[in-house]
Amino acid sequence: MFSPEGPSLRELAVQALSSVERGYDLLAPKFDHSPFRTPDSVLEAVAKALTPLGPFEAGLDLCCGTGAGLDVLAQVCGGRVTGVDFSAGMLDVARRLPLPDGPDVTWVQADARALPLGPAFDLVVSFGAFGHFLPRELPGLLGQVHSVLRPGGTFAFPVLAPPRPTGLGFWMLLGFDAVMRVRNALWRPPFVMYYRAFRLGDVLRESARAGFATDLYELPEFGERDDGSPRARLVVARKVTSPPAP
Numbered sequence: 001m002f003s004p005e006g007p008s009l010r011e012l013a014v015q016a017l018s019s020v021e022r023g024y025d026l027l028a029p030k031f032d033h034s035p036f037r038t039p040d041s042v043l044e045a046v047a048k049a050l051t052p053l054g055p056f057e058a059g060l061d062l063c064c065g066t067g068a069g070l071d072v073l074a075q076v077c078g079g080r081v082t083g084v085d086f087s088a089g090m091l092d093v094a095r096r097l098p099l100p101d102g103p104d105v106t107w108v109q110a111d112a113r114a115l116p117l118g119p120a121f122d123l124v125v126s127f128g129a130f131g132h133f134l135p136r137e138l139p140g141l142l143g144q145v146h147s148v149l150r151p152g153g154t155f156a157f158p159v160l161a162p163p164r165p166t167g168l169g170f171w172m173l174l175g176f177d178a179v180m181r182v183r184n185a186l187w188r189p190p191f192v193m194y195y196r197a198f199r200l201g202d203v204l205r206e207s208a209r210a211g212f213a214t215d216l217y218e219l220p221e222f223g224e225r226d227d228g229s230p231r232a233r234l235v236v237a238r239k240v241t242s243p244p245a246p
Helices: 010-015 020-033 040-053 070-076 088-096 135-146 168-186 202-211
Strands: 059-062 081-085 103-107 121-126 148-158 210-217 232-239
Touching: 010 232, 020 088, 020 103, 040 070, 040 121, 040 202, 040 232, 059 202, 070 081, 070 135, 081 088, 135 148, 135 202, 202 210, 202 232
Parallel strands: 059 081, 059 121, 081 103, 121 148
Antiparallel strands: 148 232, 210 232
């Protein structure tokens, strides 16, 4: 499906009826030949936007998958870089890819909701993974990112403007989320993947609660919508305070 090297419809169905972790283990060998991999155009735009915000030393790619985001870290970080993902299959593929020139690279298998890492990073990035977290998990996820950043460290990730209800894309995403909710109501284990659950307003509010000061940077490579608003932005959250006590 999608390309001769990509997954077939049958393979995707098997993956979708697995757990998230098992599904990505199965998808891993063909993941880079599917549309689920973050496009190079997005990675390049993020690297360009991050460059003047540095310099950064140690960098972490959260939910790194097969490691596409490591190229971004290699461009903007002067020290070691780390990729963390809970799928052993995705990390196996990542370890076999050619490493970017420059920094030392470490791969860690771990759940983003319980990172076995200390406050050792100046930059954390993430690409296309937030649909795998339920809205109630957002505070804990941001708390984990906060815990692995040094004082003044940065959490950065791109977001796309949501499609308008008048467009086909809106109804396609709405339909996908509806199908996933029915699937998870009828089948175990659940496969958490919702395109419309991660809302920018919620992210900004919970980021402030977690101890971040957040700015939005336009990614001009992707143009503007009809109303003049950007189609894509980079969320840049800087660690400024300790998170409030529970």
